[in-house]
Amino acid sequence: MGTDTVTAPRRSGGRWISHWDPEDAAFWRDTGQRVANRNLWSSIFAEHLGFSVWSLWSVLVLFMTAENGFTFSASQKFLLVSLVALVGAVLRVPYTLAVPKLGGRNWTxxxxAALLVPTVLAIALIQRPETPxxxxxxxxxxAGVGGGNFSSSMANISFFFPERKKGWALxxxxxxxNVGVAxxxxxxxxxIAAFGVAGAFLLPLVYLPLLVVALFVAWRYMDNIAGAxxxxxxxxxxxxxxxxWIMSFLYIGTFGSFIGFGFAFGLVLQSQFDRTPLEAAMVTxxxxxxxxLSRPFGGQLADRFGGAVITLWNxxxxxAFTGIILLAAVQQSLWLFTAGFVAVFILTGIGNGSTYKMIPSIYAARAEDMVAAGTPRESATAYAKRISGAMLGLxxxxxxxxxxxxxxxFRESFGATGSSIPAFIAFIAFYAVCIVVTAVVYVRRPHISAAPTTTAAPRVTTS
Structure with missing residues (x-):
């Protein structure tokens, strides 16, 4: 991704910036920084709501009890949140491509506006347990449309900032x-505390005015870049x-665990420990x-010790902590189960940061290999930035x-045994494979696992 640093033809259909050159120090000081920051904070607000709507059913399933007239089983509820997560994941690719086509402000x-649809539907559905x-x-x-918002937001903001500022902004x-989930x-x-399970419809109702405010903020304060x-x-x-494919597999282990456990935590507490909706919601x-909150520390540790090393130990x-969760499930120890889960969440955040830091380092190392083979350094570095930038989004x-x-x-585990124990055994096996892959492919190659040097591609942090 990139932006033209010359005047681009003016496009219709919204507020367009026809010339944008954040790498020009004078332009950035006099104009760019103010405009970019205005778009950044507007984007954060919209993306926060996108994550919240994406996570909406991970909370509403806690309200779907017999007291509220619902007869859905635990496996049916896990399938529901799985499909919402799937839609969000699939939409991330087309949402990324929409920004250059339609403009960041217009697409925001x-x-x-699209988030209004699942929000209104949630208000209706949670009050109609008789729905097939x-x-x-x-x-x-x-509600999966909320998952796509992340990619378009990140793509848009990357156009506004110079390379030296992108890590901070993104x-x-x-x-x-991410905090929208919490x-x-x-x-x-x-x-739940104020109105009980009967007040479930109030949760999506709260978001309707917030979405309207986000629409106004985007309309009033955001811009399109014609050269994007x-x-x-x-x-x-x-x-x-x-x-x-290797880094996608590892990122499934870190961010996939974050969003997957984020959707499932409350439902697992209900299904494994018979927690009431209020008791589950108090810790989810x-x-x-x-x-x-732990994600930035993963990036900082990777800066100092190398992304692959931090990812391996993570x-x-x-x-280890998933093993503790498994032990707690076997012993039916709620406090140990909860403590283990919170520790795993912290580690998913650290892993999110460290795995993403690996990608620019991998291609900086590739560029050095190309230079050693006779490729001009400028061409090799440009190649590294181009491929690593595209890879970060995908x-x-x-x-x-x-x-x-x-x-x-989790759905299969509870459906077959009524317990989460088989699921955690499967997760332990998966993390073991991640350890082997990280160690064999990356840690054994010092020039890849080392902390980034000055020749590395620019720092980018996303989720």
Whole structure:
């Protein structure tokens, strides 16, 4: 992705900036920084709401009790949140491509307006337990549009900032979005505490005015960049890179665990420990919150010690704490189960940061190999930035599929045994494979696992 640094033809259909050159120090000081920051904070607000709507049913399933007239089984509820996660993951790719086509401001308006649909449907569905399950699934799946907002938001903000500022800007944008998972769960706790399960419809109702405010903010404060473009050729080339598939697998283990456990935590507490909706909601928000806040530390640790090394030890710790969760499930120890889960959430955040830091380092190392083979350094560095930039976006989309897998595994586990124990055995096995892959492919190659040097591609932090 990139922006033209010359005047582009003015386009119609919204407020367009025809000339944008953030790499020009004078332009950035006099004009660019103010405009870019205005778009960033507007984008964070919209993306935060997108993550909240995407996570909406992970909270509403806690309200779907017999007291409220629902007869859905635990496996049916896990399938519901799995399909919502799947829609969000799939939409990340087209949402990324929409920004250069339609403009960041215009697409933010469209994507935020689209969030009104699943929000209104949720208000209706949670009050109609007699709705056939298949129809309930189809209508609830529309909440997946919130998952796509992340990719379009990140793509848009990347156009506004110079390379030296992108890590900071995209880190804020990603973190602000991730916290939306914890926010809606915390609001769900408030609704249950104040109104009981009968007040379920109030949770999506709260978001209707917030979405209207986000529409106004985007309309009033955001801009389109006429010179923004998407490097589709680089994205196609990325699909032929073995590192794309390997890093996607590892990111499924980190971000996939974050979003998957974020969707499933409360439902697992209900199904494994017979917690009431209020008791489950009192702790579910903690996991996504600490997972969101710990993400920057993963990037910082990777800066200092190398992304592959931190990712390796992080997966080892995730395996160990998942083993503790398994032990707690066997012993029916609620406090140990909860403590283990919160620790895993912290580790998913650290792993999110460290795995993403690996990608620029991998291609900086590739560029050095190309230089050693006779390729001019400028050409080699340009190649590294182009491919790693495209890979960052696509890996983010692939990682979200992990959220689908985790909830499907829980569904099968509870459906077959009535317990989460088989699911955690499967997760331990998966993390073991991640450890082996990280160690064999990356840690054994010092020039890849080392902390980034000055020749590395620019720092990018997303989710």
């Amino acid at each position: 308006l469209i994507s935020v 399950y298949w129809l309930f699934l189809v209508l609830a799946m529309t 880190g804020l944008n990603a973190g602000g979005g 926010t809606i769960q915390l609001l769900g706790l408030g609704v 473009r998407s490097d589709i050729g680089a994205q196609i080339a990325t699909l032929r890179e073995r590192h794309f 928000f903690l996991g996504p919150l600490v997972g969101s 997966f080892i710790a995730m395996l 890996v983010g989309a692939m990682g979200a599929l992990g959220g689908v897998g985790i909830n499907l595994v």
